Amino acid sequence: MPNFAVVDMEGKQVGSIDLSESVFGIEPNTAVMHQMVVNYLANQRHGTQSALTRAEVSGGGRKPWRQKGTGRARQGSTRSPQWTHGGIVFAPKPRSYRFTVNKKVRRLAMKSAFSAKAVDKGIIIVDSIAMTEYKTKKIAAMLEAIGAEKKALIVLPENNSMIVKSASNIPGVKTAQVNTLNVYDILNAGTLVIAKDAVSKIEEVYA
Numbered sequence: 001m002p003n004f005a006v007v008d009m010e011g012k013q014v015g016s017i018d019l020s021e022s023v024f025g026i027e028p029n030t031a032v033m034h035q036m037v038v039n040y041l042a043n044q045r046h047g048t049q050s051a052l053t054r055a056e057v058s059g060g061g062r063k064p065w066r067q068k069g070t071g072r073a074r075q076g077s078t079r080s081p082q083w084t085h086g087g088i089v090f091a092p093k094p095r096s097y098r099f100t101v102n103k104k105v106r107r108l109a110m111k112s113a114f115s116a117k118a119v120d121k122g123i124i125i126v127d128s129i130a131m132t133e134y135k136t137k138k139i140a141a142m143l144e145a146i147g148a149e150k151k152a153l154i155v156l157p158e159n160n161s162m163i164v165k166s167a168s169n170i171p172g173v174k175t176a177q178v179n180t181l182n183v184y185d186i187l188n189a190g191t192l193v194i195a196k197d198a199v200s201k202i203e204e205v206y207a
Contacts, residue, residue, distance in 0.1 A: 001025060002118045006125045006196060009138075011145030014127050017196065019118065020203040028112040028119070036101060036109040036183040045097040054079050054087030111206055113186040123192045124148055125199060131162040136169045143173065146193065153189035155181065157197040178202055 002024045006015040019025070054060075060079030067074055081089045101109075117123050124146050131138065143149050151172040156163060164175045176185060178201040186192065194202070 004118075004123060004125050006127050007146055008127050009129065009142045009145065011142075011147070017125055017199065019123075019199065020207050023111050023203050023206045024114050024118040024123075026111050026115045028116040029108055030112075032105050032109040033112050033116070033183055033187065036106065037187065039099060039101050040182055040184040042097045042099060047095045047097050049092045050094055051088040051091035053089075053091045054081060056091075057085070057087045060086075107206060109183045110181070110186075113183045114192075114202070114206070117186060117192050122190065123194060125194055125196055127196050129154070129156065129160075129163055129193075129195050131160070131166060134162055134166050136166050139163065139166045139173070140170055143170070143193070148191035148193050151188070151190035152193050153185055153191070155192060155194040155198045155202075157195055157201050178205065 001021045002019040004017055004019060005013045006017050008014050054077070057079045060077040060083075062078075064075045064078050065072065077083075079086045081087055114123075126142075126146065129142070139154075140149075143152055152174075154163065154167055154173065154175045156175060156177050159177055167173050167175050172190075174185060174189070176182075178198050181202075
C-alpha cells in the first residue's frame with residue numbers, strides 16, 4: 001500500500017497517509033493510457049476546417065476553348081483542380097473527431113495514471129489548501145514550498161473559485177476537481193498536488 005507524507009501549505013510534514021492499493025498501486029497499463037490520451041486530444045479538435053470542391057467554386061461554367069484543333073489539352077472548366085482558383089480535390093469538410101471509450105477502459109486508464117505518478121513519486125498530498133482572498137502569490141509560494149513549481153496539477157475535492165483563479169495566472173499550473181480529472185492532464189503534469197480531502201473522493205470513485 002503506497003504511503004505518502006502529508007504536508008501543509010508551508011511544506012512542513014504534518015502526517016502521512018496510506019493510499020488505496022487498487023487505485024494508486026496497480027501495474028500501470030500503458031496501452032489504455034495511450035488510448036485515453038488519443039481520445040482526449042481527438043475530442044478537443046474542433047473539426048471546423050473547410051475548403052471548396054470544384055462543384056462549389058463560383059464560375060467555370062463556360063468551356064475555356066473548343067474540344068479539338070487547338071493543340072492544347074482538352075478542358076471542360078476553369079474550376080477543375082489543376083487550374084489556379086480551381087476547386088480542391090477531396091476538400092476537407094466540417095466533421096467531428098469524437099469517439100467514445102469503454103467505461104472499464106476509462107477507469108483502468110485513470111487508475112494506471114494515478115499509479116504511474118505514485119511510482120514516480122510525482123504525488124504531493126497537502127493537508128488543506130485554503131484561501132481567504134484571491135492571491136496568486138500565495139499559491140505560488142505554496143508550490144515553491146512543497147517543490148512543485150513546474151507543471152503542477154492541483155486537485156481539489158470541489159470547485160473553489162479563489163484557488164482556481166489564483167492559480168490560473170501561474171504558467172504551467174492547472175487546477176481540477178475530482179469529477180473533472182482526465183488521464184491527459186494527470187500524465188502531462190510534472191507533479192500532482194492533491195488536497196487531502198480529494199484523496200478520499202478519488203478512492204471512492206475509482207476503488
